[in-house]
Amino acid sequence: MERLWAVSTTQSVSYSIKRTRRCLDLDNRDLANAVGTDNRRTLVVVDSMVMQLYGPRIAAYFDRYAANWTVLPVEASERRKNDETTGRILREFDRFGLSRRRDAVVAIGGGVLTDLVGFAASLYRRGVPYLRVPTTLLGMVDASVGVKTGINFNGRKNRLGTYFPASQTIVDPEFLATLPDRQIANGMAEVIKIALVKDSGLFDSVDRDYSTARGFATDATTSGPIIDAAITAILEELEHNLWEANLRRLADFGHTFSPGFELRAQPLLYHGEAVAIDIALTCLVARNRALIDEATFSRIVSVLTRIGLPISHGCITDEILQAGLADSVLHRDGAQNIPLLTRIGAAVFAQDISPKELVAAAESLRSLHSRLIGAWMP
8 A cells, every 4th residue: 555745844034134334343242143152152254355354353353242262264266166165164164063053153255255154054964053244245235135055066156055044144334445446346236237127216326326436335325325225126036036936036137148257257257247248248138129228228338337347258259158048048947037128127038039149249249348448457
């Protein structure tokens, strides 16, 4: 006689994101309250560059609030976002003697670092809690907002990953003051991405209020509202679909071809730079299909280039475009699901973009790029 057991369950998920100012100041308890450091051993994993800039302040803060803490500097770059670095972090978890629930893990760094620590935390003892303190604009508005972790594998961007939210994320725009201008532009690409498909008012704010990278990094009256609006927009898009059961995702705008650009470009492209090229490419496809008009396309390109983002690159070949198209179909379970703008703040999903159409758009974009900014140099 046969028997069948059917199991059905749900998983409750809650986490919080708090924007604060000067989170490493000794009179700011936001991070200490999130960690609960008074009675916990704390492992603080810090991007090595952040450690150079903020090491004494990090030490003073945890000396004040943590009874027992250890710091682990990690060199976090896109090239090191791999199983080797993940293995090192996991071995340090073991060396520290990390308990399953009682101890705290704090990740302080950019999106690569928080992805690495989140991925390691999701694997260790099948999941240990962690907190994120993003120190780059891209981390604040993208990498540290959702629940995805990931590492690069087999020449593919974020090919291995998990859904594992940090219990809390502390967003502190004061960190932007020590970022290079290129990193500010890198993060702004993700702001523009979500603005274009979700929030026309946010795009208007960027167009109107963003003048220079230094101004944005140091002027809280500009950066604060833009960061808040970007986080709000991406959470509205992600919250109902955290585990990506629905593969028609507006958040995939700018992320169909950009993984290939990012991993193949020499010299390297940052994540947001590759996203900006993807945005320009798919917006040109949308213009060619008469989904948006020339004025809208020109305005988008103007904002991207004014911020200092590229709209084309020498790495873009027919083969990369075709590979990106094919991989997107695999990743989206047999459908292209490529977001194309219909206006600023809204998009539809295309299922019929051909390699020929992409190649023609890329060629036009290469010519436009040359006319507008010449040979883009990071």
